[in-house]
Amino acid sequence: MFTWGRSAPGGAGALRAAYIAALRAADSGDFEALATFLRS
Numbered sequence: 001m002f003t004w005g006r007s008a009p010g011g012a013g014a015l016r017a018a019y020i021a022a023l024r025a026a027d028s029g030d031f032e033a034l035a036t037f038l039r040s
Contacts (some may be wrong), residue, residue, distance in 0.1 A: 022033040 019037060022037045023033075026034040
């Protein structure tokens with residue numbers, strides 16, 4: 001079970017949106033946003 005987003009500013013919805021955007025960028029070959037997200 002994922003625990004991310006429980007105390008994130010803007011709630012889990014904002015964090016989920018950032019994660020999905022990073023995944024979509026990675027699908028296009030740009031892994032920088034995903035790497036940044038994973039390090040945060």
